[in-house]
Amino acid sequence: SYELAQSPSVSVSPGQTASITCSGDKLSDKYVSWYQQQSGQSPVLVIYQDTKRPPGISERFSASNFGNTATLTISGTQEMDEAEYYCQAWDSGTMLFGGGTKMTVL
């Protein structure tokens, strides 16, 4: 079965750029979305169709999807960006989530 792999954690200093990756076989053949989930909150969609931002999402969030890897990039990282981030795609008619990456800002 198809899997989306994410590193469990990443740390970044305030003001720096964070990169979170999501890997899967020929992932660039699929659309990838990204969700931010802050502690105790419901997930929030931050990127859809590989690179698009929903209304209200900061321009500091950007993404790409090439080959086997999709990448979420957060520029000028702020303390408020500390959260779990999940990638999501579809395979064989079912929705899949990556395991999540805990981003710590310190």
Place this chain on the structure above:
Amino acid sequence: QIQLVESGGGVVQSGRSLRLSCLTSGFTFSNFGMHWVRQAPGKGLEWVAVMSNDGYDVKYADSVKGRTTISRDTSRNTLYLQMNSLRREDTAVYYCARGDPGQYSSSSGSLEYWGQGTLVTVSS
């Protein structure tokens, strides 16, 4: 504004049944695919099921297939999840979420709006 409000969670014994509801507002319910996603305590997101905008197509995760039924009532703008033969591993917060509009609403897209979730605890 767009709202999704889940209800129906609680503590239930293993092997019993439970029906979750998701009351929606602020958008044309019949235009959008609707999903259930769950999150076990301390774990990641797990997609559970989707129903297409027109109700004709449904899909389930293997982990719940055969025990779970997703349905929708357009007159009530409400999504449901009927869960039978509950197991300890079904313990999770269950979120409903709005998918994409239109004919591909059960096979593609992302989840732009989420409810606050309802906790289901399955006890032995």
